[in-house]
Amino acid sequence: MSDVSPPDAGEGPDATRTLELRVPEMDCSTCAGKVTNSVDRLEGIDELDARVTSGRLVVEYDPTETSDGEIRERVRAAGYEIVGDGSRNADELTVSVPGMDCASCATKVETALEGADGVDEIETRPTSGRVTVGVDEGTAPEPIVDAIESAGYDATPLDTDGEPMADAEPVWKSRRAAITGIGAIVVAVGMALEFVLTGLDPTLFAVGGRSYQLSTLLFIMTAAIVGAPIFRNGYYSARNRSLDIDFLMTVGIIAAVAAHHPFEGAMLAVLFNIAELLETYSMDRARDSLRELMDLSPDTATVKREDGSEETIPADDLAVGDRVVVRPGEKIPADGTVREGESAVDESPITGESVPADKTTGDEVFAGTIAESGYLEVDVEHAAGDSTIARIVRLVEDAEREQTKREQFVDRFASVYTPIVVALAIAVAAGPPLIVGASWHTWFLRGLTLLVIACPCAFVISTPVSVVSGITSAARNGVLIKGGRYLESVAESDVLAVDKTGTLTTGDLSVTDVIPLEGADEDDVLRRASAAESRSEHPLARAIVGYANEQGIDPDDPAVSDFEALTGKGIRAEIDGETHYVGKPGLFEGLADLEHAHVTTDGGTALEAKSTASESRPDCDREGCLDVLRDIVPELEAEGKTVVVVGTEDGPLGVVGIADRVRPEATWAVSRLQDQGVRVVMLTGDNEGTARAIAEQVGIDEYHAELLPDEKLAWIRRLEGEGTDDTSSNVAMIGDGINDAPALATAGVGIAMGAAGTDTALETADVALMGDDLTRLPYLYRLSRTANGVIRQNIWASLAVKAVLAAGAPIGLVTVIHAVVIGDMGMSLGVTGNAMRLANVEPDLPEDVSRLHLEE
Secondary structure (H helix, E strand, C coil): CCEEECCCCCCCCCCCEEEEEECCCCCCHHHHHHHHHHHCCCCCEEEEEEEHHHCEEEEEECCCCCCHHHHHHHHHHCCCCCECCCCCCCEEEEEECCCCCCHHHHHHHHHHHHCCCCEEEEEEECCCCEEEEEECCCCCHHHHHHHHHHCCCCCEEECCCCCCCCCCCCHHHCHHHHHHHHHHHHHHHHHHHHHHCHHHCCEEEEECCEEEEHHHHHHHHHHHHHCHHHHHHHHHHHHCCCCCHHHHHHHHHHHHHHCCCHHHHHHHHHHHHHHHHHHHHHHHHHHHHHHHHHCCCCCEEEEECCCCCEEEEEHHHCCCCCEEEECCCCECCCCEEEEEECEEEECHHHHCCCCCEEECCCCEECCCCEECCCCEEEEECCCHHHCHHHHHHHHHHHHCCCCCHHHHHHHHHHHHHHHHHHHHHHHHHHHHHHHHCCCHHHHHHHHHHHHHHCCCHHHHHHHHHHHHHHHHHHHHCCEEECCHHHHHHHHHCCEEEEEHHHHHEEEEEEEEEEEEECCCCHHHHHHHHHHHHCCCCCHHHHHHHHHHHHCCCCCCCCCEEEEEEECCCEEEEEECCEEEEEECHHHHCCCCCCCCEEECCCCCCCCHHHHCCECCCCCCCCCCEECHHHHHHHHHHHCCCEEEEEEECCEEEEEEEEEEEECCCHHHHHHHHHHCCCEEEEECCCCHHHHHHHHHHHCCCEEECCCCHHHHHHHHHHHHCCCCCCCCCCEEEEECCCCCHHHHHHCCEEEECCCCCCHHHHHHCCEEECCCCCCHHHHHHHHHHHHHHHHHHHHHHHHHHHHHHHHHCCCCCCCHHHHHHHHHHHHHHHHHHHHHHHHHCCCCCCHHHHHHHHHC
């Protein structure tokens, strides 16, 4: 959609305004050049930002000198239609146009629709092969379909714009393929008449001293008919002074026929159309990955009504508050919360996690996931268009359009390369004949060959097609990359800053050790601790109460009174008429003696510290003496655990160890990242002891503890300045996206954990790991580096082939056929096929991680 940002309150009428327009067919540098050249002719244009990969044009303009209507007119004058321009007050019609797979195709469709009655807005989506048209109320779909078909494309109306992409029709069944096929046959007949069956090639007439044989007319007819779609696009290019492929091909075909080289003109038209058809086939392959995402959501849903009856309706018709029934093997049709039943749910379409998640009453589920083993009733909480999978699809579509640094380089290079080669082609065609009287026939063909070589098609698409393949591959594996530049930047980041809580650890505190003292048993320690802590909202208190509940201990069993929170230390409460204290060891300083306690030997958790307890002390006749502060607390803290002492004024009754559990895959993920040459640094707000213990456990050599959010941000900047050879380091950061927001925003790439179902993380993170799964982190780096390698290969291979062909054309070693088949068609297929390799990059998963997940 387009958007005009409104003036701020109090903004004067002369202030600059920003207009954002969706121009989906503007998907290459040459398209952007047409649009910007056209719009820039208006007075009052302050800044133009043509975002090729997102199909968006952002214009800053002075409303006193021009208007948004005039800007829209200039965009349309360039041959491109605007979609969703905010004027929609009518119905929408969505049409499947599977043959529309590039900007040139979209332009033709939009041009055809502009003349249709009742059309207000046009939104073409080449990536998904759909057209959404805003129409006046009562407008039938037939005129819209007829208009699209008049442009040479098959069109099928869809019920809603939320339907999945239609399956791609084979390219050889398209109208263009039919025309090209007929043209190829006619050219073959003409070649046979001219070069083989010369006796059957009669001279029909003569004009201007030139004779025209039957074969000549066949070549001219082929050039005219097969070249018609090329000429149409070339017209728009010429009108906007844009040296793109359609313009160059148009000039080449017309010039060849006009210079009495109809065979070359016909061959150029046929071969170029074949190249376009093959590119369509390649786009269908790239489109398949997005189609897979869109097909995840089911078409229908079973709704349970208030009277208990069930009704099957389209999933798009679900409303918030509906209750849907999901049986084993069925896809969940909408995001919502389980209200009845339990089942293992395959969430791999969203999170990429292969191990099913157990869902029961109160748990959140997502559209497109699959109930594997049980019956569920789910209350719908998001409409179909606002589900997690729908947002992912939209974000992937937008991400494909974000321009990378290499795309920017390619665009700049192409803007210089094309005019130079065109000028060289003109010089080659006219120079030798004019200067030394060389053959016009020979040098015209060599100049024509250079003109074809000037088209930078494969070079220009080398990066976008790789970005599409990489981003959609990542989305299928539970990694949402918000733009091509982030796919590129991850590989360039040599430092990864890692948050601890919620990232390396689960973020859920749990009791790990209960050490009873002075004759109390483990249940007694938990009973007293949970009774007192049940009145507290502290995370440590919730961990103790939760663990007691798991052990079947009722925290409300003892009578609790006179509860008091002791800030920074713990709590005090009366339990069964006796004052109890639960808190840090320092709470007992001056209150009870922790340096001399006795281990309960018939219950509790055995620790190495207990083995160091002396059998007795000289001043004590009891066995199992120990010093809590010296023998227990240091050992627990060294393991990254928080120590809570439970006791009375008479002495301690027990010690509880609480820890945030390290994710089972964390050590493996850190190791793999380090093997890939990534410097992993942990940044945490936790204490030094816990930070050191977690860092040692997962294999991180560098950590910084007790950091406030602004201090994490400062460390990100410090790490960026620690590069070598006068270059700064590229720093990425991964966190839970909550208290790490400033640091995530400052880092070169911000990666959010567990973004499934989290609107904020989905909208703000540069990269989102949809599940809480660190195994996707090494995969992200491997995919990014592979993608950058593929992009480099595509760019340099395209340049090398063009250079070789350009060098061979002036000396006659390269013909027009070579230029089209190798330089255009061959390289376009080559770079596309190379980019498709990114779909084969899969996440690694250590065997023990799968086992640990199942055990949990």
